[in-house]
Amino acid sequence: MVETKTKDDVFVKLKISVQFQIIRTNVYDAFYKLQSPHDQITSYVFDVVRAEVPKMKLDDVFERKDNIAIAVKLELNEAMVNYGYDIIKTLVTDIDPDIQVKEAMNRINAAEREKVAAEYEAEASRIMIVAKARAEAESKRLQGQGIAYQRREIARGLEESVDVLNNVGINSQEASALIVVTQHYDTLQSLGEKTNSNLILMPNSPQSGSNMLNDMIASFVASNQIGEQMKIDNEAKGIVNKKKDRPKRPPSEDFEY
Secondary structure, three states: OEEEEOOOOOEEEEEEEEEEEEOHHHHHHHHHOOOOHHHHHHHHHHHHHHHHHHHOOHHHHHHOHHHHHHHHHHHHHHHHHHHOEEEEEEEEEEEEEOHHHHHHHHHHHHHHHHHHHHHHHHHHHHHHHHHHHHHHHHHHHHHHHHHHHHHHHHHHHHHHHHHHHHHOOOOHHHHHHHHHHHHHHHHHHHHHHOOOOOOOOOOOOOOHHHHHHHHHHHHHHHHHHHHHHHHHHHHHOOOOOOOOOOOOOOOOOOOOO
């Protein structure tokens, strides 16, 4: 286990595994030239790791650990081949930064993922709001078309009803009053069919229908009388709607050539 410091001043421990073998033709050198080959290899590993890792930031150490292993292998081969040892493979099997650094890295990673999740959630919410607004707008548009069509048909039906009543000798005022009274009773019938309705239509006594009809006829008659009286008063005061006479064109003259 080699402990060293990275370029961004983070202490980290690296576990290095070295696979080596004695060269068969150099057995004598391997046995007599080195008293403790294991310690020699360990020293070289420490030296190479402490020379390479300080050039890298912590994130680069994790990403480029194979480069560290290759550098250790090259340095060991160059140094140990003279002593009868062949370095087969070097591996960086573990990278262990300080516990506080690991916790900070985990918090950074978690914060980044939460940020991305929040962005996706916000985008999903925006899409839902836009879709809901479009649906409501389309619903309002169709509802408006339905109401306009309904009112147009109601107006057409009222017009036809007034024409039919006029044909049997009922004037427009009485016909309008009769239609309103009929709609009043239709409303009462509709309310009576719904048992769970809490709506109370005022007035709702049996005499209200005839009273309503008489009141409406009287109001129509009174409004007509007032209109006729205002017309007579205006004529007496000389207030008459006169159309402006358009200037006459001069008579055309015929010329003989």
